[in-house]
Amino acid sequence: MTETPWGRFWAEYRESPLAVVALAVVVAIVTLALAAPWIAPQDPYDIANLSLADARRPPGFVGSEGYTHWLGTDAQGRDLLSAILYGLRISIEMGLAAGTFALAIGASLGLLAAYRGGWVAAIVMRVVDLQLSFPAILLALVLSALLGQGKAQLVTALVAAQYAYFARTAFGAASAERRKDYIEAAAATPLSGRRIVFRHLLPNTLPPLVVVATVQVANAIALEATLSFLGLGLPVTEPSLGMLIANGFQYMMSGRTWISVYPGIALIVLIVAINLVGDQVRDQFNPRLKR
């Protein structure tokens, strides 16, 4: 039996087969996406590789390069499997980047508001509440349109749309922790405010933030796909899953469904798997569901 809190956490996590499978899927997808340049049959960005003769071929077609396109090809003759692997890479990259920055900014604001209280909390949390009353997608849409295309711009838009969730969660959790005796004990020693926030408040606020972070990474991936689908997120040179789906969309009616459907499946599997992991983590942190 492991003795650290995280050790115990993992022991409990392992008891849910569904969550273990979901985690395995997430790890597998991330690994495949990271390894895309080495395992993908084709570099989908290298125009020299593309042949229009191979365009819009169904799954299983053996192309002019001599290998099988297991998931078919798209309108430019790209191998879809390769495009999906590269697309996942971009989607995950965007999701993680947005999630990390949103976590850092949101959690800092929430912790600051909870520790200081008073007017600092009032101002910060009113802004956060105001923003939470807008749909995140709306904000992301407006910002992407204003900022233009590009990775940095997209991440900025996603962070702006999502940090409020982290701030709200961090504020709620930290406000509850702040009232506990161990914080008062630390203040009574006395310890510095910085030490109390980073050594006591933050570690105890982390569990709910981790839950929000998992779900928000999935949301960021979905948001990014949505924006790219609408042609707002990333430039054409960075084909994410959303753009692949958008590109295939026009061929749906002509029966060439694979161009949109396979990237869509990849996206759904990734998002569902991340959410399942998040659900299990949330259940484990929720004392009311503890047996």
Add this chain to the structure above:
Amino acid sequence: MSDAFVSVAGVSKLFRPALSVGDRIAARLGASVETRPVQAVSDVSLAIRRGEMLGLVGESGCGKSTLGRLVAGILDPSAGRIEIDGAPVRAAGRKVTTRVQTVFQDPFSSLDPRMRIGEALTEGPLAHGLVDRRDATVFARDRLAAVGLDPDMVGRFPHQFSGGQRQRVAIARALAMRPDVLVCDEPVASLDVSIQAQIVNLLLGLRAGGDLTTLFISHDLGIVRHLCDRVAVMYLGRIVEIGPTRSVYEDPQHPYTRSLLAAVPRLEAGRAVFTPAVGQIPSPLDPPPGCAFHPRCPIARVPDPCRSERPLLRDAGGQEAACHFAG
């Protein structure tokens, strides 16, 4: 009082209700939002001698915990001064001394669940330069051993300890700061009887050491009698009786102390008849005029003097009591 090591002089604490913006607007518009401050502690003066253990008893809401937090430097008094050995506990809104440390009631919440015991014991001493980082582990082990725990437990987390063990850790953490004064806020209230006795013995051992001055807050009159040299009884934010434990318990001078002692169930008494005080404790928002106890007091004479004039502490028997008819 010349021999005061801890001196509390004319201390009051008002809590103003924290109003949200909405509440403020509602109050402005005439809604019945409670805006009156609560007078948790009113004009309390007391002195604790060096090495003494002073018990502070009273029922919930009487202000004993607030007074404890004031002495511990956790709260700023609204009025009055608190000094240890002539030096103030707080200055400019911050605690400025490590000479007073606190043991809290609930050892399940007073220890950070995500911090190993060893670090919990050393973080304060390290932050204040009381111990060198190289010696930290040895120091933590020594502190654990001093409260009767296995030194090998330094690497454990609080959840791996029982309630009694955690309270030992909490006491060890307070003592690790080498305080002159210890404020114990109901340190045994949440523990089982047999575990309570272990902690009581630990505190008796500390008292026997003679160097530590202790303010021991409790609603358990039996434990205070067992542990403390002197006892102060609080009612509605004021001290109504203070004196040597034996004298207060055997010959209580204030009618409130008498009713409190009579209400304690006793093993020997069997099916004894209780004589509980009549009525309820009044709201601290609206304390009765004159003697705050007069509406419930069996010997009060109203209006004069009990409703018209607030009695001050005065010598009565071997102690002091704030009652017009004491002595």
Add this chain to the structure above:
Amino acid sequence: MTEPVLVVRDLATHFATRAGVAKAVDGVSFALDRGEVLGLVGESCSGKSVTGFSLLGLVDPPGRIVGGSVRLNGRELVGLPPRELRRVRGREIAMVFQDPATTLNPVLRIGEQMRLAVVAHERVSARAARARAADVLRRVGLPEPEARLDAYPHQFSGGMRQRVAIAVALLHGPAVIIADEPTTALDVSVQAGILAEMRSLVAESGTALVWISHDLAVVSALSDRLAVMYAGRIVEEGPTALVLTAPRHPYTAGLLASLPSQAEPGVPLRPIPGQAPSLLRIPEGCAFQPRCPRAVPATCRVAPEPTGGPLRRARCHFPLTLDPAEAA
């Protein structure tokens, strides 16, 4: 000799947890006569509260009553379908909880809640229900009961709320009331009032009472008989005065020795060494053996059966005292 109102035999309630089976109640037996007060004392994790809940069938998963019998006026309650159990609960056997908020609904006036409690079991007019509510409120010592019926729970102090909760339990004149630490959260002066009130209530109504508490002094003030629980079992049972003055089980003796009221001020107490076992890992044989000053390992490895007469029993191989009458 009249039949006891409540007979509990070998009651066992276990909790299937992640870490194993917690035997919270493991073979509890006792009987309760009409109008009798039984004090059930024990420390945390002794199983005393779970025993109380099990008597009413109020055990939620993962807990389950795995064996034994609870007979109320000759009727078996264990295994009764939930529907029928609800009909018994509140009318023939009622419970008072440590936190009155468990009983009282914060958004309903006291009078309305009590009316609902009455009509849950009987068809009576609103006026009659209100009259009955006012009557029980008066009996628990609430001043101006008629006026109090229109108040909400938050308008009462903690002690008054607990009195209301007790009044709700009394509405149907149940044969048995189970009270789980009802005064633990209250101040001593409030507690004293409730204890005095309970004593006269039980005496005049003939309701039997199981008073669960960790506080020996509180229980001694109220109970005719005392049952001491340790690790899911009753280790000693007998008339209150006898158990307190001449305990037989070393655990009872240890509890008494731990109390400051039993010692001279300033003298170190004699606590029981060690700590209570986790219900997941109850020691083999006598559960108290690892902490017991009298234990002989070879003998105590076997769980002791209760010994003594019908009035006074203890589960110990080496009991401290024997009643002269029984020794003869």
